[in-house]
Amino acid sequence: MAGSGPDVVIVTGGSRGIGAAIALRAARAGYAVVVNYSADADGAAAVVGTILAGGGSALAVRADVGDPDAVTALFDAARALGPLAAVVNNAGITGNLIGPLAEVPAATVRRVLEVNAAGLIFVCQEAVRRLSRDRGGRGGSIINISSTATKAGSPGTWVHYAASKGAVDVLTVGLAAEVATQGIRVNCVAPGSTNTGLHAAAGMPDRVERLNSTIPMGRGAEPDEVAAAVLWLLSAEAGYITGAVLPVSGGR
Template sequence: MAAAAPGVVIVTGASRGIGAAVALRAARAGYAVVVNYASDASGAAATVEQITAGGGTAAAVQADVSDPAAVGRLFDAAAALGTLTAVVNNAGITGDLIGPLAEVPPATVRRVLDVNVAGLAYVCQEAVRRLSTGHGGGGGSIINISSTATKAGSPGTWVHYAASKGAVDVLTVGLAAEVAAQGIRVNGVAPGSTKTGLHAAAGMPDRVERLSPTIPMGRAAEPDEVAAAVLWLLSDEAGYITGAVLPVSGGR
């Protein structure tokens, strides 16, 4: 007897990098995937095309997670694909700037916090409203993408970004306890240095290579390695895990 399909997963910020890798791996696991994006429509379309070419189901949905109304529309669109069972909060920005905190423009600090903290909270709120057995849902799982930048605080580069990810960790632990009796597991994945376009966008395309010697495993992660951790936490094998933040960092 074939296993039942796992349902629908929303992956925010899934037009590229870790988000796209999560979307592709989720599709291979049988999920119908909502590929969310804020502005990269072509990247989101490419992710959807890869999924559908492999026989999966996916739809690209534009929504800026820092806008609560847009988040509501994102979840409404997901309902068209079936029953929502999982949400991966991947959308996040650094502000495309590297430097000491004193030199970061206030508008950049605000935008990073709006997307990485407030936006993640808005998505979590809507996910609970849709998944919670207390709200008539069938339960499910939320994964919040954090960062190992929270360990040292990213001095001289992204203190504002690291601080936002510290907030993500606290929200993950608190929400997990809050909704555990409502059929929802909430966990985090904290990638270390990963081969994505994030560093190039901030003006340092060689940053991953320069950091690799400081990583015990001697290299940065591939996006799919981070995605593998996300899908494991979504799976039944992690059914008794909630409130955890799993580092995927090569030991750094």
């Protein structure tokens, strides 16, 4: 049986960066938060600890979104906190490298697509199974995290990553139309250059700063600015919005 309590949001990849900012902002908005992680147990524990210290409800759950069985287990674990209301599909990787597509190892391509594209699909499938009113659910919201890298394709750096995020945009539009009558809204937030550890992990810690001159607002985003857009799309104020891809990019 599902536990009783506040509305629950699952945030995949919630242990750091944009995912952590979304989890913390969701907790402040009154959600019970499932902080999903794949490897960063310490980061997930820190996010959960911050939420609990603030009087909120949270749970860290390890699951590789590229594994559909692990995704099912993640959703099962979320029932302990209360009724599921929303899912933020944030987990994503670059393969921790920067360079031309011809030099990206096959194993990296497969893993990036497994997490960013297949994993996204697995999470959306399970979310629909749990939220759809046609399946006995109470409706809810799915937010997918894409990237404005899909606009130019990230030549010379992350073409493989940009391609995987293109799948996020297409899935958002198609799934939104498919489940609109089932009480589920599906939207997407596409961050631009953002101050997270993603760039340092790929070997270019100053990448955001290098891109500042190409951004009309002259700076990269902070993770909490992306999180604010996510929480707005989850809110009743955005109740008539579905199938949208919202850039949070400073105009780039």
